[in-house]
Amino acid sequence: MQRIIKNDQVIDETWHLLPKDASLEGLSNCDDLLVPLNLWREHSHALKARDGGLGVWLDSDEAVEEIADDLAHFQVVALNFPAFTDGRHFSSARLLRERYGYKGEVRAIGDVLRDQLFFMRRCGFDAFAVRPDRDPYDALEGLKDFSEFYQTAADQPLPLFRRRKV
Template sequence: MQRIIKNDQVIDETWHLLPKDVTLEGLSNSDDLIVPLALWRDHAHALKARDGGLGVWLDSDEEVEEIAEDLQYFQVVALNFPVFTDGRHFSSARLLRERYGYKGEVRAIGDVLRDQLFFMKRCGFDAYAIRPDRDPYDALQSLSDFSEVYQAATDQPLPLFRRRG
């Protein structure tokens, strides 16, 4: 079983991340599923009728605006980082939190490494599926790499100069 970082602790994964080419046939009615955006687009009505938890995942070329009106149906929005150097979803996480007021879990999936976690948290991520070849306990330590931040972000709306004296 994969272990993920969620709310600043390492936990066992309970959600099933479905592959991009999955079809509606054969899906469990009671499992907690994170479905690709294409499946949501094609079968939203059937997915909403399921008993299990529902999440959606977006690839790096898919935008959060496509799900903005449906956010109330998702307990998890997973944002895929296909390669370490693709940072487009940093902006997506901020949009989810700040523009759309999304309160559910925002999860980083894909090529997620220790070096990114502190900055992902500042953008609004609260869960991280670290690459399977990496240690999630080591990655967890990166969330406390810095004791103070200067600029405003999702996790600290006031810049340092506004918080001082």
Template sequence: MQRIIKNGQVIDETWHLLAKDATLDGVPNCDDIIVPLALWRDHAHALKARDGGLGVWLDSDEEIEEIADDLQFFQVIALNFPAFTDGRHSSTAYLLRQRYGYQGEVRAIGDVLRDQLFALKRCGFDAFALRADKDPIDALKAFEEFSEVYQASSDQPQPLFRRRSA
């Protein structure tokens, strides 16, 4: 069983991430699932009628605007990082929190490494499925490496100079 980091703790994964080419055949009605965007587009009506929890995952070339009107149906939005160097979904997480006011779980999946965690948390992520060869317990240390931040972001809306002058 995979373990993920959620809200600063390592927990056992309970959600099933469906593959990009998945279909609804054989998916139990009561399981918590995270479906690829294409499956949501094709079967939104059936997915809304399920008893289990529902999440959606977007690849790095898919835009959050495609599901902006449907955010209330998802408990989890997972954003795929296909490569460590592909940071496009950092902006997506920020938009989810700031522009759309999404309060559910925003999870980083794919090629997610410890070096990214502090910055991703600042953008709005609250859950992280690290790459399979990485230790989530060790990765927790990433959140303690900096005691102060200068820039404003989703986790600290005021930049340091404004906080100091207050």
């Protein structure tokens, strides 16, 4: 069983990440599922009628604007990083939090490494599925790399000079 980082701790993964070519056939009615965007587009009515938890995952070339009107249906939005050099979903996480006001879980999946976690959290991610060949406990330490920051971001709307007490 894969372990993920959520709420600053390593926990067992409970969601089933469906592959990009998944279909409705054979899906359990009560499992918590992360479905690819294409499956959501084609079968949103059937997926909403299920009993289990529902989340969607977007590949790096898929925009959050495509699910903006449906965000209330998702407990989790997972954003795929196919390579650590592909940072397009840093912006997607900020859009989810700041433009669309999404309060559910925003999870990083794919080629997720320790060095990225601190900056991902600043953009609005709150859960991380690090690569299977990496230690999630070591990656968790990446969230502590810096103790303070000057700029505003999704995780801190006030700059440092506004937070200082005189």
